[in-house]
Amino acid sequence: MIPAFQIIQIIISVILITVILLQVQMQGLGGVFGQGSSIARTRRGFEKTLFQFTIVLSILFIVISIISVIIQR
Numbered sequence: 173m174i175p176a177f178q179i180i181q182i183i184i185s186v187i188l189i190t191v192i193l194l195q196v197q198m199q200g201l202g203g204v205f206g207q208g209s210s211i212a213r214t215r216r217g218f219e220k221t222l223f224q225f226t227i228v229l230s231i232l233f234i235v236i237s238i239i240s241v242i243i244q245r
Contacts, residue, residue, distance in 0.1 A: 174240065191222060
């Protein structure tokens with residue numbers, strides 16, 4: 173059962189890294205080096221969906237990590 177959780181964690185972490193890199197790519201290279209945007213704007217369309225997907229993936233990763241630790245005890 174534990175190897176299944178580890179495989180799921182690896183898959184989710186790779187997808188999460190990819191989604192985060194896609195978000196940075198959409199903002200331009202200035203965001204990578206800490207340069208902030210001076211224009212406040214709202215997320216729309218694909219960018220909003222990508223942002224919400226990132227939140228869901230990170231919550232899922234945390235929940236699976238906690239479950240994995242509880243099962244190992």
